[in-house]
Amino acid sequence: MTAVSAPSRHLLTLLALLPLALLHLWLAADLDPFELWAMLDSAEHGFAFLQLQLSALPRLSMALLTGAALGLSGSLLQQITQNRLVSPMTIGASSGAWLGLVLATLLVPTFAANHGQWAALVGALVAVGLVLLIAGRSGIGGLPLVLGGMAMNLLLGALAAGLVLINNQYTQGLFVWGAGDLAQIDWHWVQWLWPKLLLAVPLLILAPRPLSLLQIGGDAAQARGLALWPVMLVLFLAALWLCSVSITAVGLIGFIGLLTPNMAKMLGARTARDELFYSALLGALLLLGTDALALLANRVSGQLVPSGAAAALIGAPVLLWLARRHLAAEDPRGLQLPRGAERFSWRSALWVAALALLALTVALGLARGVDGWRLQWPSALVWSLRWPRVLTAAAAGAGLAISGLLLQRLLRNPLASPDILGLSAGATLAVMLALIVFGGAVFGSVAPLAAFVGSLAVLAVLMLLGRRHHYSPALMALLGISLGALLNAALQFVLAKGTGDSFALLGWLAGSTYRATPAQALWLAFGVLLFGALALLFQRALTLIGIGDGVAASRGLNVPRVRLALLVLVALLCALVTSLLGPVAFLGLLAPHIAVMLGARRVMPQLLLAASLGAVLMLLADWVGRTLIFPLQIPVGIVASVLCGGYFVFLLIRGRLT
Amino acid sequence: MNRWLFGALLLWLAPVWASEAPRVAALSWEATEHLLMLDVTPLTVADADDYRAWVVRPTLPEGVPSAGARLEPNLELLAELRPDLIVIAPLLEDIRPLLERIAPVQVYQGFSQEHDNQQVQREAFLDLAHSLGREALAEQRLQAMDAELAQWREQLQAHYRERLPTVTVIRFSSPTAAFINGPNSMPQHALALLGLQPAMDLAPSPWGITQVPITVLGRVEEGVVLHIEPFAQQAQLFASPLWQAMPFVREQRFAAMPSTWTYGGVFSLQYLAEAIGGALLKLPSESGKAPQQSLE
Numbered sequence: 001m002t003a004v005s006a007p008s009r010h011l012l013t014l015l016a017l018l019p020l021a022l023l024h025l026w027l028a029a030d031l032d033p034f035e036l037w038a039m040l041d042s043a044e045h046g047f048a049f050l051q052l053q054l055s056a057l058p059r060l061s062m063a064l065l066t067g068a069a070l071g072l073s074g075s076l077l078q079q080i081t082q083n084r085l086v087s088p089m090t091i092g093a094s095s096g097a098w099l100g101l102v103l104a105t106l107l108v109p110t111f112a113a114n115h116g117q118w119a120a121l122v123g124a125l126v127a128v129g130l131v132l133l134i135a136g137r138s139g140i141g142g143l144p145l146v147l148g149g150m151a152m153n154l155l156l157g158a159l160a161a162g163l164v165l166i167n168n169q170y171t172q173g174l175f176v177w178g179a180g181d182l183a184q185i186d187w188h189w190v191q192w193l194w195p196k197l198l199l200a201v202p203l204l205i206l207a208p209r210p211l212s213l214l215q216i217g218g219d220a221a222q223a224r225g226l227a228l229w230p231v232m233l234v235l236f237l238a239a240l241w242l243c244s245v246s247i248t249a250v251g252l253i254g255f256i257g258l259l260t261p262n263m264a265k266m267l268g269a270r271t272a273r274d275e276l277f278y279s280a281l282l283g284a285l286l287l288l289g290t291d292a293l294a295l296l297a298n299r300v301s302g303q304l305v306p307s308g309a310a311a312a313l314i315g316a317p318v319l320l321w322l323a324r325r326h327l328a329a330e331d332p333r334g335l336q337l338p339r340g341a342e343r344f345s346w347r348s349a350l351w352v353a354a355l356a357l358l359a360l361t362v363a364l365g366l367a368r369g370v371d372g373w374r375l376q377w378p379s380a381l382v383w384s385l386r387w388p389r390v391l392t393a394a395a396a397g398a399g400l401a402i403s404g405l406l407l408q409r410l411l412r413n414p415l416a417s418p419d420i421l422g423l424s425a426g427a428t429l430a431v432m433l434a435l436i437v438f439g440g441a442v443f444g445s446v447a448p449l450a451a452f453v454g455s456l457a458v459l460a461v462l463m464l465l466g467r468r469h470h471y472s473p474a475l476m477a478l479l480g481i482s483l484g485a486l487l488n489a490a491l492q493f494v495l496a497k498g499t500g501d502s503f504a505l506l507g508w509l510a511g512s513t514y515r516a517t518p519a520q521a522l523w524l525a526f527g528v529l530l531f532g533a534l535a536l537l538f539q540r541a542l543t544l545i546g547i548g549d550g551v552a553a554s555r556g557l558n559v560p561r562v563r564l565a566l567l568v569l570v571a572l573l574c575a576l577v578t579s580l581l582g583p584v585a586f587l588g589l590l591a592p593h594i595a596v597m598l599g600a601r602r603v604m605p606q607l608l609l610a611a612s613l614g615a616v617l618m619l620l621a622d623w624v625g626r627t628l629i630f631p632l633q634i635p636v637g638i639v640a641s642v643l644c645g646g647y648f649v650f651l652l653i654r655g656r657l658t
Numbered sequence: 659m660n661r662w663l664f665g666a667l668l669l670w671l672a673p674v675w676a677s678e679a680p681r682v683a684a685l686s687w688e689a690t691e692h693l694l695m696l697d698v699t700p701l702t703v704a705d706a707d708d709y710r711a712w713v714v715r716p717t718l719p720e721g722v723p724s725a726g727a728r729l730e731p732n733l734e735l736l737a738e739l740r741p742d743l744i745v746i747a748p749l750l751e752d753i754r755p756l757l758e759r760i761a762p763v764q765v766y767q768g769f770s771q772e773h774d775n776q777q778v779q780r781e782a783f784l785d786l787a788h789s790l791g792r793e794a795l796a797e798q799r800l801q802a803m804d805a806e807l808a809q810w811r812e813q814l815q816a817h818y819r820e821r822l823p824t825v826t827v828i829r830f831s832s833p834t835a836a837f838i839n840g841p842n843s844m845p846q847h848a849l850a851l852l853g854l855q856p857a858m859d860l861a862p863s864p865w866g867i868t869q870v871p872i873t874v875l876g877r878v879e880e881g882v883v884l885h886i887e888p889f890a891q892q893a894q895l896f897a898s899p900l901w902q903a904m905p906f907v908r909e910q911r912f913a914a915m916p917s918t919w920t921y922g923g924v925f926s927l928q929y930l931a932e933a934i935g936g937a938l939l940k941l942p943s944e945s946g947k948a949p950q951q952s953l954e
Contacts, residue, residue, distance in 0.1 A: 055873045
């Protein structure tokens with residue numbers, strides 16, 4: 001592959017672009033090549049001609065422009081950060097843009113209809129700014145940046161989902177944009193976009209020098225008199241500008257910015273300049289190809305298939321494959337959370353107990369009714385309706401906290417949790433498939449089973465991929481990211497269909513205790529207790545593995561076997577919770593951390609404290625969800641994700657600033 | 659077993675309800691429409707405010723409180739309101755045991771490609787009337803609707819001189835995409851009741867709608883296209899040359915119809931027919947008379 005010289009490689013790619021462009025035109029204009037030829041020949045200009053001129057050609061130009069812009073933006077970002085996993089999607093720009101537009105549509109609908117791009121732009125910039133702040137200077141080159149981006153994606157995604165769910169009728173038109181559709185009706189967007197992409201020209205001329213100096217190493221660059229940080233900052237902003245305007249013009253199209261620079265590198269682009277140019281070229285080629293696929297699917301199925309969905313379907317597996325190549329080795333740089341107390345004091349214990357008591361009282365006794373707030377012991381009927389929800393919330397919180405703790409100890413990664421590793425995403429994806437296959441009518445009964453199968457499947461993939469790489473945290477997080485992105489694309493696709501089923505799905509995705517029956521609540525509580533007790537049996541093993549595999553093995557522990565057993569335990573816990581509740585992000589991540597910050601550092605106290613904290617947090621989240629916008633209810637998953645996610649981001653930023 | 663018991667209970671209770679105002683909680687909008695058309699003001703309605711904003715007709719009195727979301731109605735609130743009967747859509751079938759602790763439950767089919775949506779809504783209305791002991795009123799209302807429809811049919815035939823156009827009803831979702839109301843959608847049923855043929859052939863889908871790129875509409879060579887208002891970006895779309903070049907726009911076979919709920923109960927057919935008929939009467943009488951076009 002590397003035998004081809006740079007000029008001929010570029011030429012070959014350009015040549016490949018031609019037939020692809022013809023194919024794209026053919027699919028978009030709905031004309032076969034002969035008709036196309038005949039039309040260019042004849043003087044008669046019917047609707048078909050206008051369709052070619054005003055829909056197919058702008059769409060082709062749009063695919064080329066945005067593809068090139070996204071490719072260039074990705075390549076710039078990757079070269080600046082020296083991080084092969086960075087892209088607009090992985091550092092939170094896309095989800096920021098989406099939330100920005102959702103907010104604008106809800107708050108100022110007329111402004112959003114005409115100038116929505118600015119809302120998207122601001123959203124993207126704010127989100128990326130926060131992610132950079134989280135990762136910090138030292139984390140930009142490694143996994144922390146990607147993990148921070150993932151956290152931001154989860155948090156903003158939960159916020160946007162909540163907003164859409166509460167205002168379900170008003171956001172219809174957003175879904176098509178959110179799914180990333182390249183369809184055009186005139187040259188308006190092309191004319192809007194191309195002047196804004198002119199920035200690429202000076203970039204392509206000026207950026208290669210500082211970037212190649214950076215390749216040698218930051219110190220060497222400084223030694224040659226380059227003021228490194230200002231230049232990098234300007235380049236970074238330029239890259240964000242390119243991707244923000246593209247997102248604004250065509251919606252959420254992930255993966256292109258991530259894949260093209262990696263492919264360029266693999267196909268032999270060595271120098272900074274070569275990589276920039278070739279990424280732009282490849283980006284155009286790739287997006288044109290995926291859009292042609294989307295058009296084809298459109299034609300076969302007779303309904304709209306957004307380009308973004310096609311990109312994600314291709315991108316997610318490729319990302320995994322890339323990850324296997326690049327991230328085989330363990331990445332030692334994790335995110336550091338603030339350290340807390342040295343040991344768990346009686347005062348903290350009292351605080352936690354008081355909080356638990358308060359949470360329980362509020363969850364059971366304080367509610368809103370027809371005539372306002374009231375604090376009272378519920379009547380027999382209300383009690384029978386309320387206790388399964390309260391028990392489900394508490395048990396789920398404890399279960400998620402335990403599974404998060406086990407993962408963090410097993411993988412020696414403070415950021416491990418079921419949602420980050422993709423177990424929840426896998427479960428959700430399976431539920432979505434079930435909805436598409438079986439339809440909304442049997443949704444309630446099929447969903448739990450599908451969730452169970454889904455998270456077990458993800459675990460199996462983790463096992464297969466992970467064994468070769470000693471369960472590298474980076475690889476596992478990447479699986480989570482790929483699945484998360486795939487899930488998001490599938491979700492946008494289903495939402496864009498705009499039927500009543502879409503909202504049933506969104507409701508389930510939000511994670512609600514609403515449909516918990518007494519039997520399910522009891523089973524969940526029993527399961528969590530059982531698995532929690534099992535986890536306690538592995539106390540010694542967890543402590544040893546937490547120190548290091550070598551230490552554990554030297555003490556006579558069969559590390560691979562114990563690790564496998566514990567991972568299966570985690571998957572079972574996660575499947576149990578997700579199948580009843582839907583995904584809940586951040587709780588499994590945060591509860592063990594708070595336990596540590598309160599001083600519970602050994603396995604047993606940390607596990608017990610984390611489980612109770614998880615239960616308390618979920619109790620409160622469920623109560624807030626039930627009462628905040630009474631008589632409507634916000635699903636507990638969204639409340640918990642937003643509260644815990646917000647706190648998590650706050651912790652990370654505070655840790656960075658001090 | 660329980661269902662039979664409740665059914666028996668309902669039959670036994672029916673005459674009692676006929677005399678006094680029944681306390682019914684409507685957790686679906688179709689049921690809300692049907693209750694209102696039976697002159698029963700529901701005790702509470704799921705997503706009552708959204709109903710007032712989107713379904714609009716028949717009018718829901720201001721005082722009726724919301725029962726929470728249609729997907730997740732507030733059970734504790736329902737328990738507090740003590741209804742005598744709860745009417746739900748199949749979407750809530752899985753929480754039926756919970757609802758049955760509060761009051762007897764009746765479930766009516768929603769939208770599906772498995773059955774004739776119009777027929778199902780009609781039967782649901784009659785069945786509800788039966789359990790409330792208001793069959794006579796129900797028959798009267800249905801006859802009134804049929805008479806109204808017949809009137810619209812006559813007006814259209816007079817306007818188009820018995821050569822009726824083919825019609826397709828759409829709703830824009832963005833300047834580049836639109837939902838087409840296909841087979842088994844309420845708008846298409848309304849068209850059929852007006853004696854009109856669809857201008858596009860579509861495959862059946864559960865909710866009767868299919869989203870397509872806007873250029874697909876260019877294939878409507880003959881026939882009329884009606885769009886359901888409102889559409890926020892209509893200025894942008896309607897000004898574009900491509901839109902102007904669509905055969906039905908160029909030949910003025912395109913009109914707007916006022917905002918009408920398209921997933922409603924049996925009487926939504928009447929409102930849809932009114933909206934469609936009103937829009938068609940405004941078009942010149944030689945619009946779109948030709949055999950229908952296929953979407954292949």
